[in-house]
Amino acid sequence: MNRANEVRLWAVMRLTSMVLAFAVLVHLITMIVVIRNGLSAEEILARTRGSVAWLVFYSVFVVVAAIHGSIGLRNIVREHTAWRGNSLTIAAAVFCVLSLWLGLRAVQGLFA
Amino acid sequence: MTATLTVAVWKGDADGGFVEHDVPQRANQTVLDVVSHIQRELDPALSYRFACRVGMCGSCAMRVNGVSRWTCRTHVDKVARDGRLTIQPLANLPIVKDLVTDMAPFFDKWERAEGPFVPSETRPADDDFAVVEPAGKQRSWADAAQECIGCGVCYSSCDVVSWNPEYLGPAALNRAWVQMNDERDGGRPARLRAVSGDAGCHACHSQQSCTLRCPMELDPASSIAGLKRLSFKAALRGKL
Amino acid sequence: MIADGPRQHLPYWGFVAHRVSGLLLALFLPVHFWALGLSLRGAASLQGFIGWTDLPLVRFAETGLVVLLAVHLASGLRILALEMLGWRAAQKNLVAVSFGVALACGLAYLLRAF
Numbered sequence: 001m002n003r004a005n006e007v008r009l010w011a012v013m014r015l016t017s018m019v020l021a022f023a024v025l026v027h028l029i030t031m032i033v034v035i036r037n038g039l040s041a042e043e044i045l046a047r048t049r050g051s052v053a054w055l056v057f058y059s060v061f062v063v064v065a066a067i068h069g070s071i072g073l074r075n076i077v078r079e080h081t082a083w084r085g086n087s088l089t090i091a092a093a094v095f096c097v098l099s100l101w102l103g104l105r106a107v108q109g110l111f112a
Numbered sequence: 113m114t115a116t117l118t119v120a121v122w123k124g125d126a127d128g129g130f131v132e133h134d135v136p137q138r139a140n141q142t143v144l145d146v147v148s149h150i151q152r153e154l155d156p157a158l159s160y161r162f163a164c165r166v167g168m169c170g171s172c173a174m175r176v177n178g179v180s181r182w183t184c185r186t187h188v189d190k191v192a193r194d195g196r197l198t199i200q201p202l203a204n205l206p207i208v209k210d211l212v213t214d215m216a217p218f219f220d221k222w223e224r225a226e227g228p229f230v231p232s233e234t235r236p237a238d239d240d241f242a243v244v245e246p247a248g249k250q251r252s253w254a255d256a257a258q259e260c261i262g263c264g265v266c267y268s269s270c271d272v273v274s275w276n277p278e279y280l281g282p283a284a285l286n287r288a289w290v291q292m293n294d295e296r297d298g299g300r301p302a303r304l305r306a307v308s309g310d311a312g313c314h315a316c317h318s319q320q321s322c323t324l325r326c327p328m329e330l331d332p333a334s335s336i337a338g339l340k341r342l343s344f345k346a347a348l349r350g351k352l
Numbered sequence: 353m354i355a356d357g358p359r360q361h362l363p364y365w366g367f368v369a370h371r372v373s374g375l376l377l378a379l380f381l382p383v384h385f386w387a388l389g390l391s392l393r394g395a396a397s398l399q400g401f402i403g404w405t406d407l408p409l410v411r412f413a414e415t416g417l418v419v420l421l422a423v424h425l426a427s428g429l430r431i432l433a434l435e436m437l438g439w440r441a442a443q444k445n446l447v448a449v450s451f452g453v454a455l456a457c458g459l460a461y462l463l464r465a466f
Binding site (some may be wrong): 003006007008010011014044077078080 | 143206272275308309310312314340343344347348352
Binding site for chain 2 (some may be wrong): 358359361363364366367371400430431434438452
């Protein structure tokens with residue numbers, strides 16, 4: 001991957017991190033507030049079903065988390081193993097798409 | 113009776129190993145004194161570098177008990193553990209012999225980071241010097257970073273260099289940051305491109321070993337962060 | 353903190369914490385999404401999965417995840433502060449505060465969960 005694209009990946013990493021900083025904070029607070037004597041599917045679904053606000057929040061969260069995580073994994077592999085080059089970038093992209101698919105499917109299930 | 117230090121010194125090239133010597137301990141003894149004692153009295157074939165002995169030239173940098181330092185400015189009683197010292201050449205550079213490394217890759221990277229000043233104009237007709245406001249923001253940033261003497265301690269201390277041998281390293285990037293803050297410099301856009309990417313400032317993980325180890329008490333980690341900001345702004349404007 | 357060995361200074365540990373937590377969280381992400389995807393098949397299926405999460409050991413693992421998330425958030429904010437805002441002098445305090453915030457989140461979760 002050329003220099004300009006590496007810089008773009010870095011910039012995407014930082015931009016997603018700014019969104020994630022907010023989203024993770026909300027997620028942490030939600031978890032700590034919601035967990036009362038254990039997780040309950042009904043409690044979770046009662047909160048999210050039909051709520052456009054939560055739909056938008058979790059959709060954005062899934063997208064930025066999948067992108068951020070994939071770039072991060074690619075960085076870690078490049079620095080700690082001998083795996084470089086296009087095959088690694090493709091593998092990271094596949095991981096990203098897989099996470100996006102599973103994540104958005106889950107969000108859809110929470111909403112409707 | 114004088115106390116004795118047990119000193120393990122690296123001998124040979126990358127495939128070499130440690131040789132132990134007993135060295136008499138003295139008051140106010142520096143690690144460079146210890147290495148000199150070994151070369152003069154115990155092993156005349158030992159190769160090492162030094163010149164000024166007072167922390168100006170930066171040529172005596174080695175790893176002492178695993179930590180990169182100027183040996184001339186390191187007192188034995190500050191670093192010896194149970195009367196033992198381990199002395200190795202700098203890390204992340206090819207070993208020529210014993211404690212001498214080949215510094216060429218280190219300085220080649222200064223070139224690759226476009227370290228040299230690029231004049232933006234010839235001397236004006238009225239023969240005046242360019243005026244750089246001493247209290248200016250950029251001038252103060254350049255001031256804070258420019259006293260590097262190229263000893264290689266930061267380069268040897270940086271994990272990212274060992275993970276990614278293409279990485280330009282703290283010293284070269286710190287130099288680039290100085291020049292990026294020189295308003296007379298005409299090579300700034302090209303330099304910013306040269307120091308961007310996964311071999312440049314974006315490889316840095318802010319572990320700050322360079323800042324911690326720099327004997328000049330410079331802050332290369334912050335210089336690199338400055339380059340990241342410049343590069344980020346340029347990338348957002350599509351000018352990288 | 354006085355650094356004794358080559359890699360014992362606080363910002364280095366900040367980096368290690370960010371990297372390890374990031375690696376584990378990234379690998380956990382698809383699993384997390386897959387488990388939540390069970391909600392597609394209704395509350396019963398999701399509850400079936402969540403029922404399993406009532407085991408004390410799993411509770412502790414969940415607390416671990418909360419801590420990881422908090423660690424990664426806090427140490428990530430440190431990186432943003434260093435890189436984007438150019439903070440210098442306060443960097444060691446930042447690392448310490450990062451660890452503190454992460455620990456506090458984990459404890460809060462643990463207290464709520466039991």
